[in-house]
Amino acid sequence: MTLLLQVQGVTKRFGGLQALTQVTFDLPKGQILGLIGPNGAGKTTLFNTINGVYHPEEGRILFQGKDVTNKMPYHLAKMGMARTHQIVRPLNELTLRENVMVGACFGHENQSLSKAVKIADEVLEFVGISSRTDQLAGSLNVAQKKRLEMARALASHPYLLLLDEVLAGLNPSEIDGMIQMILDIRKQGVTIIMIEHLMKAVMNVSDRILVLDYGTQIAEGSPNEIANHPKVIEAYLGDPKLAEQLMEDD
Amino acid sequence: MRNWQKYIGIILPLLVIAGLMLYPTITGKAAARETAFTILKAIALASSLNILLGYTGYVSFGHIVFFGFGGYVGFYLLSSQGLSLWICILAGGFSSGLLAFLLGKAILRLRGAYFALATIGVNEAMRAFINNFDLFGGPTGITLNFKAYLAYGGAAKALEMAFYVVGGLAILAIILSYIIRTSKFGLGLLAIRENEDAAEVMGVFAPDAKTWAYVLSAIIPGMIGVLFFFKNGNVEPHDAFPLHASIELLVMVMLGGQGTVLGPILGAFAYQGMRGYLVTSDFFKDIQLSVSGALLLIIVLFIPAGAVGWLRQRFPILRRVLA
Numbered sequence: 001m002t003l004l005l006q007v008q009g010v011t012k013r014f015g016g017l018q019a020l021t022q023v024t025f026d027l028p029k030g031q032i033l034g035l036i037g038p039n040g041a042g043k044t045t046l047f048n049t050i051n052g053v054y055h056p057e058e059g060r061i062l063f064q065g066k067d068v069t070n071k072m073p074y075h076l077a078k079m080g081m082a083r084t085h086q087i088v089r090p091l092n093e094l095t096l097r098e099n100v101m102v103g104a105c106f107g108h109e110n111q112s113l114s115k116a117v118k119i120a121d122e123v124l125e126f127v128g129i130s131s132r133t134d135q136l137a138g139s140l141n142v143a144q145k146k147r148l149e150m151a152r153a154l155a156s157h158p159y160l161l162l163l164d165e166v167l168a169g170l171n172p173s174e175i176d177g178m179i180q181m182i183l184d185i186r187k188q189g190v191t192i193i194m195i196e197h198l199m200k201a202v203m204n205v206s207d208r209i210l211v212l213d214y215g216t217q218i219a220e221g222s223p224n225e226i227a228n229h230p231k232v233i234e235a236y237l238g239d240p241k242l243a244e245q246l247m248e249d250d
Numbered sequence: 251m252r253n254w255q256k257y258i259g260i261i262l263p264l265l266v267i268a269g270l271m272l273y274p275t276i277t278g279k280a281a282a283r284e285t286a287f288t289i290l291k292a293i294a295l296a297s298s299l300n301i302l303l304g305y306t307g308y309v310s311f312g313h314i315v316f317f318g319f320g321g322y323v324g325f326y327l328l329s330s331q332g333l334s335l336w337i338c339i340l341a342g343g344f345s346s347g348l349l350a351f352l353l354g355k356a357i358l359r360l361r362g363a364y365f366a367l368a369t370i371g372v373n374e375a376m377r378a379f380i381n382n383f384d385l386f387g388g389p390t391g392i393t394l395n396f397k398a399y400l401a402y403g404g405a406a407k408a409l410e411m412a413f414y415v416v417g418g419l420a421i422l423a424i425i426l427s428y429i430i431r432t433s434k435f436g437l438g439l440l441a442i443r444e445n446e447d448a449a450e451v452m453g454v455f456a457p458d459a460k461t462w463a464y465v466l467s468a469i470i471p472g473m474i475g476v477l478f479f480f481k482n483g484n485v486e487p488h489d490a491f492p493l494h495a496s497i498e499l500l501v502m503v504m505l506g507g508q509g510t511v512l513g514p515i516l517g518a519f520a521y522q523g524m525r526g527y528l529v530t531s532d533f534f535k536d537i538q539l540s541v542s543g544a545l546l547l548i549i550v551l552f553i554p555a556g557a558v559g560w561l562r563q564r565f566p567i568l569r570r571v572l573a
Contacts, residue, residue: 051451053447053451072450073447073450073451073453074450074451074453074454074455074456077450077451077452077453078453082451082452083451085448085451089445089447089448090444090445091440091441091444091445091448091449092444093440093443093444093509094440094441094444098437098440101437102437102438102441102449102452102454103452103453105434105437105438106438106441106449106452106453106454107452107453108453112434113433113434113437116434134566134569152452156452156453
């Protein structure tokens with residue numbers, strides 16, 4: 001089992017605020033890791049620290065065995081890491097195709113423009129917004145913009161994909177579509193970390209789950225272990241019965 | 251798509267230049283050449299600024315500093331060292347490019363209004379420096395010995411030649427603009443313009459890309475500066491670094507449509523045409539710059555995408571032909 005990502009004792013502070021405290025975990029290739037926790041627990045901060053937007057005060061991060069602790073986001077993109085944003089960041093004045101081409105052209109495969117056009121059309125088809133290829137990204141609705149975020153990340157053919165609340169704001173049928181998409185992506189051998197508030201989805205999709213609370217990791221384990229973990233129930237799930245319900249849905 | 255359609259984005263702009271270069275010959279008037287020279291110069295400068303403003307999304311209020319600085323360096327080599335005009339033009343372009351590279355490392359980490367303010371500061375600082383720099387003649391500047399024109403067949407021939415050279419530089423600026431617009435490097439710049447953080451996450455090396463965009467936008471203004479001062483026969487600090495000229499360039503790019511190849515060309519054309527009318531009219535001649543200011547305000551408020559940008563939004567089919 002090769003480790004794609006190793007996070008070792010990562011601590012991040014913003015002034016007096018301790019955003020992450022000694023977060024440590026390993027992520028083997030091909031797995032889906034669910035990242036859950038209450039609002040403000042530091043989930044997105046952990047993403048930002050992994051992909052180089054922030055640099056941690058302590059600890060180190062290894063990606064494909066290389067120390068990437070102080071690398072910039074574009075270095076990590078070039079090494080095969082891609083992510084989506086919780087608050088979508090479309091390139092509004094560019095077409096959908098151009099948006100996705102940026103991902104293909106500047107990711108680790110460094111594709112030429114002509115190859116990127118082909119990849120963009122394939123990926124837009126895969127995420128189901130290919131009818132709008134030539135429209136400007138600014139004209140999409142939120143659900144479509146989330147798909148576009150996904151398409152841009154996938155176009156780089158990443159080794160590691162960080163998904164930040166891709167299900168938030170979607171309706172039930174869109175959620176089912178997105179979950180199916182995530183499972184399809186995993187089948188292609190992509191390793192995934194997903195932040196998600198929707199417990200049912202995260203419990204069903206993840207191989208393992210990491211729980212953050214006030215920047216500290218309070219539990220890590222299989223979905224089953226997490227659902228029955230007393231600390232998690234206290235900090236996050238709240239109601240012991242809810243945990244049972246979540247597992248029954250399997 | 252048929253082949254000619256694919257290239258219409260570059261053919262159309264080049265036709266405009268060809269028309270301008272033939273205009274003096276067709277009309278046969280000496281004044282026509284002066285008018286065409288001014289427009290071609292404006293097209294070259296506006297197209298260069300567009301690389302930074304339109305493609306990368308960084309507003310420079312002091313872009314004329316590259317015109318002035320490159321012009322000074324080249325003109326100094328021309329008048330004091332007696333080098334040939336061609337070498338001096340290249341030297342002017344190179345020194346402006348180098349200045350942009352060093353400046354870019356320092357101020358391109360600033361975003362939005364802070365970058366724009368820094369560019370004004372750079373222009374004013376450069377003017378103050380040249381004013382006190384004895385090698386470049388301080389406040390009185392440098393004057394070219396009339397004999398220098400003899401090498402180019404006398405003053406009249408030299409002026410005619412300068413006209414064709416400015417046309418050549420305008421063509422160069424447009425080809426450069428088109429190549430960047432349609433390249434992978436250009437796609438990265440557009441991504442930076444739309445959302446720099448998102449672009450970095452997707453793997454665009456924003457600091458490097460911005461610096462090179464700045465350098466590429468500075469080279470041709472430096473070359474134009476040398477040619478312009480050669481044609482004038484002298485250079486002084488207030489001719490080389492006029493802040494209002496920077497703002498006029500912004501108006502041209504915004505008017506025609508930032509981020510398009512054709513936009514700055516049409517904008518420069520229309521603005522110079524308007525300016526030519528205003529400075530010769532009794533009523534407007536003293537308030538010509540106020541009209542530019544009002545024009546900029548109207549563009550920003552009502553058609554922020556400029557004329558070509560508006561056409562592209564209004565008629566999506568045009569997106570294929572108007573680069």
